[in-house]
Amino acid sequence: MMRRGGASTAGYADRADAGHRLADELAEYAHRDDVIVLGLPRGGVVTAAAVAERLGVALDVFCVRKLGVPWHPELAMGAVATGGVRVLNRDVVEQLGISPAEVEQVAQRERAELARREATYRGDRPPAQLEGKVVILVDDGIATGATARAAVVAVRRHQPAKVILAVPVAPPQAVEEFAGVVDEMVCPLTPPSFEAVGRWYTDFRSVSDAEVRALLT
Known part of the structure; x- marks a missing residue:
């Protein structure tokens, strides 16, 4: 609906x-x-x-954290979320020629921020x-x-x-x-x-x- x-x-x-x-x-x-x-x-x-x-x-x-294009962080090429989920916008990745290594570098950084936020917001809950x-x-x-x-x-x-x-x-x-x-x-x-x-x-x-x-x- x-x-x-x-x-x-x-x-x-x-x-x-x-x-x-x-x-x-x-x-x-x-x-x-x-x-x-x-x-x-x-x-x-x-x-x-x-x-x-x-x-x-x-x-x-x-x-959840956006995965920004390395040279244009405001443009999303995907996102990572709680539970180890990663979603990629294949069109953006392919059109801009972003390599797997570049995607993984951004993903690692954002997963670290994701973990920090989980701990900050949730605490012991x-x-x-x-x-x-x-x-x-x-x-x-x-x-x-x-x-x-x-x-x-x-x-x-x-x-x-x-x-x-x-x-x-x-x-x-x-x-x-x-x-x-x-x-x-x-x-x-x-x-x-x-x-x-x-x-x-x-x-x-x-x-x-x-x-x-x-x-x-």
Whole structure:
């Protein structure tokens, strides 16, 4: 199921505002013990916390890291996620002639950062139990979709009952690409002239590790 459209073309005030809008779209999942909201760090955790609070359901973090092209780090060639998952965008890798060694070098660095974030955000808390649960994966937006796709692949390994991807904004083509990947996709804003995620927020300030920890505790 795909749900999109309805948000003002002006976008959102901030990540919490975006989370409240997503929660309105997900009202049928409110106050259910079998539902958990997973935020993708860092900004996605702020949005996820607003979703979980309004729905009255559990919140946790699910770590994923983009693999940036070596000479253009903002361009994603793939992503790594909790559980040893690595997803590559073969088109980007082949078109730019990125070697396996270059991919692995970036992947090693990002796996180290992934482990650091897991320890920082989770501490002694064990990972959330996802088997048989309705998992709502939340980020503050999608550009290429590489990180979200890696998160979906990783979550599927835990045999959830259902995987929902909820993001406030994404380009139309990215939304379409997830049609056969998740059970349900919620994206209120799909502007044809996308530009960047931050373009659709009035306040898109950076989120610190300390803020993420505070939201999770």
